[in-house]
Amino acid sequence: MQRGSCLRHLLSSYFCPNKTLNYITTSHLCSLISSLEETKQVFLCSHISAEEIKELSNLCSLGSLKEAFNRFNKCIWTDPSLFSHLLQGCLPNRSLSQGKQLHSLITTCGCSADKFVSNHLLNVYAKCGDLDSALTLFRAMRRRNVMSFNILIGGHIQNGDLESAYELFEEMPERNVATWNAMVTGFTQFEFNEDGLDLFYQMYGMGFRADEFTLGSVLRGCAGLKELRVGLQIHSYVMKSGFDCHLVVGCSLAHMYMKCGSTENGERVVEGMPLINVVACNTLIAGKAQNGHTEGALDQFNIMKMAGFRPDKITFVSVISSCSDLATLGQGQQIHAEVIKAGVDSAVSVISSLVSMYSRCGCLEDSVKAFSSSEDHDVVLWSSMIAAYGLHGHGQEAIDLFEKMEREGMEPSDVTFLSLLYACSHSGLKERGSKLFDMMVNKYNLQPRLEHYTCMVDLLGRSGCLEEAEALIRSMPIRPDAIIWKTLLSACKTHKNMEMATKTSEEVLRLDPRDSAPYVLLANIHASTKSWNDVSNIRKSMRDKKVKKEPGISWVEIKNQVHQFGIGDRSHPNCEEIEGYLKELTFEMKERGYVPDTSSVLQDMELEEKEHNLVHHSEKVAIAFALLNTPAGAPVRIMKNLRVCIDCHNAIKFISEIASREIIVRDASRFHHFKNGRCSCGDYW
Known part of the structure; x- marks a missing residue:
């Protein structure tokens, strides 16, 4: 045991509080160990109390690995399973280097065959993003179980490799609920919502009972697809399974209803919950804001505060968005003050919302101030500021900001280009807008959405290139909607091209017979040439088809x-x-x-x-x-x-x-x- 004490002294020196952790020289340790009759003699089991285990666990959870090792090193050598606590301590700060050092100790101590310890080590590599080491360890493990597979599946999903996760899932000899949850969550997380729902049906068909994590992911999938019918079926399952009073499931249900446009059902779910929290309040506020009930969202925000809940950054993003829609500058400024008071004024998502709110309330200078106040700029914040410039007709400033964004190494998203194309359209920058569209496709490999094509049609139409705009609509790989044809129709009105306007209005009415816009735009063109009989015929057609023109409304705060x-x-x-x-x-x-x-x-x-x-x-x-x-x-x-x-x-x-x-x-x-x-x-x- 004297030599065992020498070994412990050597190992503990690597965890000295005043020294940086070093990799252990395995050959040096092995030379000591080989002189022993049996390695296990060094690690004769002795009793460790529940209080000591709790203390060790607490130190590890706080990330105090050196202190934990220094205080309990004798216990660790007599009970190697305690390595699991040290490994858990690597996770809060994603301490990969410390995890590797513990791996060295585990191997040297002959504990690598312990399935429990190996799974904890595998979890450290997976959670810290070192998938190569995780895979090497996984392949070397002689005793793998369901947890081993689940940990590696979770690591693949965390690193965005859904395909490898699914391949591993298919290879598994047996699965448990956690396995299914990991894959369903992975599919919905990456918005493969249909695949996630299909997997849930398979899980249900094989007799596995869904838990709160399964239901939360499946409901998120329904929300992403806006599948209210499927969501109602899941709600029925929730009731039968006894999860209707579960806080997380209730919030997921309310979110699903809100995303599907069923605001009243979402409110009923929250009102029926025995207990609510900030997440439930945020779900209601966001749901109302997203469904156009902006005043209701602000009212709900006030109710939340009166109930004693403290708003967080998610709350503020929704209420600031509501102020943007209503263009209520006074309320927006008050909420900005509350943001500062709550200490979330440095959150990038909140700053992005403030940039948008101030720009939509007509205060571009305040948008610039909010943007400049952020030390961290993500792609959403850059895009918000570019959109703000575009909304106010500052096309060149939007382009300059985009170029600065590129110089700083930030890769633009399709939303960034949408904001840029909009800015170019409203500033008459036809050539530059066309180049940006090509850049989006050829340089950044971003697939244009219908909204991008609509901006391009607007850009060409405003510039008077009506034939080119029409050719773009007819050649694009996406089926045109009524909005893109109305965009061209508006350009026909501006440039008084009656022939194309008539043809374009037919396309709009084919897609949306109840839309008043083509009637009004055509009537405007006829009125400009004093063709009153044609105007009268259009108005009569609207009356016959019971199509009503949207009334013009203006408001001021x-x-x-x-x-x-x-x-x-x-x-x-x-x-x-x-x-x-x-x-x-x-x-x-x-x-x-x-x-x-x-x-x-x-x-x-x-x-x-x-x-x-x-x-x-x-x-x-x-x-x-x-x-x-x-x-x-x-x-x-x-x-x-x-x-x-x-x-x-x-x-x-x-x-x-x-x-x-x-x-x-x-x-x-x-x-x-x-x-x-x-x-x-x-x-x-």
Whole structure:
């Protein structure tokens, strides 16, 4: 035992608290061990108490491996299974080097044949991402079990190698629920949702009982596919299996319903849970935001806080997104303050949301500040800032930022290119946009989606290349939808190409007979040439088919209250005051040379009636109200659900000069910054 003590002293020196861990010279150790009658004599078992095991486990879980080894080295030599605690201690900080040193000790001590210890060692290599070492160890293991296979499958999935994981899964002589869970989770994690559901059905058919982890993954797959029918079946299984009160399964169910557009069912699931947490609250808030119930998402956020839950970064991403959709700058600024108070203002996902929110509220400078405040820039944050520049018509700035992104070694995504193409489209950068599209395909091997082709059609159409835009639609490998044809139709209206507009409108109506856009755009083209019979026929066709035009609505936020206006709307309490001020503005505009553009009035009526109609367009009413109710010199921010018309665009330029105000208008297409009688778009929108 004297020589055994010498061995322990040598091994423990490698874990001295004041020394860096070193690899052990195996040959040196073996020379000592070979002089013993039997290696096992060094490791005669002795008793270690439950309290000591707990203390060892606690030290390892905190990552204090040196201290754990130094304090319990005698116990470890007498009970090699305690190596499992040391190996577990490598995981919190992904300490691969320490794991390899422990591997040296395990091998030297003759413990490598221990199945339990070997599995823990295999887990360290897999979790730390060293798949080569994990595979070498796996092949060398003489006694492998289901856990050995499960660990390696998990390692492959963690490293993105789903194919190798599935091959190993197929080779397994036996499987348990954890095996099935690993593969189902892997498929849904990488959005192979149909394969994940198929595997779940196989698992069920072979008699395995799904647990909360299985159900969570399967429900995530249903959410990804938006398969409400399958989701309802899984819900039934959840009820029968007794998991309906399980917190994780309940949150997964609510998420599935929300993603499938069934908001009410999602709310019912959460309301029926015996206990809720921040995850459940986040599920409701995100679900409402994603389904267009933005005000409901903000209300739910307030309810969450009143219930005593502390919002996290996931909460803030959803509520900031809601402020973006509503363009409620005041609320967005308040939530930004809460973000800082909660200490999540450095989270990249939150900063990306703030960049988007400020840009969509018309505050591009604040978007730039938020972007610059981040020390870490991921591809989402870069793309958000590029999109912000594009939304405000700063195409060259968007391209400059993209080039900076490339110089810093960040690889763009398809979303990055979508934002770039949009920016080029709204800035008239046709040649540059076409080159970026080619770069996406040829340099970065990204497959264009329908949205990318739509941006290219918009880019070509705005530039007047209508035939080229049509040829692109007909040659692309993806089936066109109504949106891409409407994009071309809008360009036909801009360039007054009646022949192509008629042909394109037929394509839109073939795909979506209830869409009012082709009727309205065609009527606008006919109205511009005073072909009133054609306009009348189009309006009659709409009535016969019960197709209704989406009404134009504009809104403005003043003192955290949103005021909404429609064309000719007299429901507002201040309508008389607004009416009087509009008359004053119209008189002053005409004095300065404003001539109403009546081509956008789709009715054959007297000139005076047409002008009265134009004066009461929703954006003009909203601007008049804002000018009356905000301090002199303060910028005015107006939002509109439709594209601003030519007459309003011209009129707002005059109003900005008369009122000496910057007027920022966000329409369905982009932002317009009106200042000193000019618009940032340069009349290209």
